[in-house]
Amino acid sequence: MKHIWVDATRCSGCKICEQVCAKTHYNVQNPSKTALKINTVFTSEKIWHTHTVCQQCGPDAPCIKSCPTGALYWKKDAKIPHLAIDLNKCESHFVCVSVCPYNAIYRHPALSNPVFCDLCDGDPQCMRWCPMGAIRLVE
Amino acid sequence: MSEVKGGWVGKILRVDLSDEKIREQELSKELAYEWIGGRGWAIKILWDELEPGTDPLGPENKLIIATGPLTGTIVPNSGKVVVAAKSPLTGGYGDGNIGSHLGHMLKMSGYDAVIVEGRAKKPVYLWITPNGVEIKDASHLWGLSTFETEIALRRDHGNDIGSVVIGPAGENLVKFSVVITEYGRAGGRPGIGAVFGAKKLKAVVAHGWEDVPIVDIDKAFSLSYEARRFLMSNSMYRKWIEQGTMMTIEWSQEASVLPTYNFTEGVFDNFMNIGGETMAKEYKMLRKGCFSCMMPCGNLSIARFGKFKNTWAELDYENVGMLGSDIGVGSMDEVIKLNRIADELGADTISLGSVIAFAIELYQRGIISKKQTDGLELRWGDVDTVLALIDKIVKREGFGKILAEGVKKAAERIGGEVPKYAIHVKGLEVSAYDCHAAPAMALSYGTSPIGAHHKDAWVISWEVKYGREKVDMTKVEKVIEFQRIRGGLFEFLTVCRLPWIELGLDLEYYVKLFNAITGLEQSLDNFFFIADKIYTLIRSFWVREFGGWSREYDYPPRKWFEIPLSKGPLAGMKLSKEIYDRLLDLYYEARGWDKSGIPRKSTLEKFGLLDVAEKLEKVGVKLQD
């Protein structure tokens, strides 16, 4: 499955992608509501930009399987197939958040539904904006 | 509730460390609309709230950490905060802007600015989130380097935080200590780190998650995207993200302004070794940018040879010039090591380089000997001795204690002709541009509102093109124009100036973005009026503190007048005092200040600052009409 990937050697840690992701989905200026999280991590020897984002596990994704109300589903007829949610069904159990092996679906303190990457329904906005050309779609 | 609608979040946090009181105050319309943010707020608050003669290291001094209306938004390069206080290094107004992730975290926690007052009984740090503000114990962090401190803070609060911290230099009240953010970005050259240290404040840390209100968010994003396209289409863009400000080393060498041997020369034999090309090809390991940065200038570089192999640090032009050529160090590996040490300790790289160069020059000239230097034999480019000296400075031991006061005080202390070798203005060490043959740049150092720093009027590259030898009003106008834009606009909007200065982004973008974000109607002319008002209030602050003013305070270092360059294409050149005085007269006149540099009453009136005039007269300053 295609999913978002960040080339750490190009990334600068600017978090423009985070802001654009939040704007696209919630129409707000608030990078904490992003599906793609960039972190600059540091030890005394090394410094690195890491990223966390949904790996688009497919129709049998652990999050989909775990969802007690069937709100999360696999949208296969999109331009690029991706994880999606039916907000009418979501009851804020957040089981998905605890089962995701990549910690890539999140609970935000001010939102009642989980935050995750839906590839912007096939037109990834973070990729369009990243000034470093660090974001790619990979299999 | 504050009446502001967007850009600003509407609240200022006020923390008194003496009685541990935490208060919130509404951001007034006056402060927001008339002083905008960042530097504008810092000077307004310090003018209003500090008594004249406040001890910069006493509990009465106030520390301001301020964002602006565009800070921490999608606006290109908007990850800045201003840190300010009365300066322990200069005794006047002091501030710095620092690129970090603190600005957006503060705003997402609900605050536009933080004012810290008083002095804690034991080491503390501030922990700010939308759930509340805590004054937390920092005993376990006191004594740690800035890097260790940031690692420890992230262990406790997670990686997704914004922070500014001090190191041992700030704790030990070294007068040119800074605050550091994200492993190697510094700010607050006039000793803001020491103000933290005096308050026993180790760090300010925020983690926020609230929306930042934006009046027309679609417009803000589409304008920013347009700006992004413009920046990336510039033919210099690629080179910029590869080298950042480091390409200036080669330029400075060619223009003969690269500070060398304590500003004795403008050229350095080993410049290639410490230049942008070498760094990009052989040393750079990672890009690092501030929040929303489109042109990351953080050159994370790693030493490859010799005993400092694998040490890494963030390199910029200024700190490579001052901890490189100015002290005669011509090896990138050693420059990296020195920068890393300065950043870990939280000492300003520019001033640190300057005090070291000053000491080496005195030693080499035989003005001081091993007796004064505690046995250290000071030689150009001798990195081991330099490291030993840095250790002494930061611990304030022996000779280091004298240097920890900055070059101006150190020179006065040693006495005689020594002040001639101290490269500073108003006590702040000159950053990395030699002005023996650059009168306009000398004027911009001379009149910079914090002492000799390039952030306000960086006119050097313009001047070299325009003609160094020319003496005319155009030069003065350029200095003022740059001060308005760089020292005004960018400092109060509190965003980075590089998209404009380096890649030519039109200033109108910032007006349009400001209007879209705040829902107000501002014009560039209006912004410039506010910038001039801020300059006049900062000058008034200095005048109040010094009980008057003398034009000598606005003079560049004596060395540029008295000792000509002895090498390179400009050998024999020195600055003419007569010419400088002529430029200074024109400058004062254009600013509406009198012949000794004091704002005229009519000027204060023009800016609506009659209350300032009154206060100045009360402390015995004579104002001309």
Ligand code: SF4
């Ligand atoms: S926009 Fe690009 S460079 Fe910036 S943080 Fe995201 S991936 Fe990294």
Ligand code: SF4
């Ligand atoms: S949220 Fe996690 S489990 Fe679900 S598809 Fe994405 S990566 Fe897989």
Ligand code: SF4
């Ligand atoms: S593709 Fe869209 S949803 Fe996924 S991280 Fe990028 S902006 Fe967010």
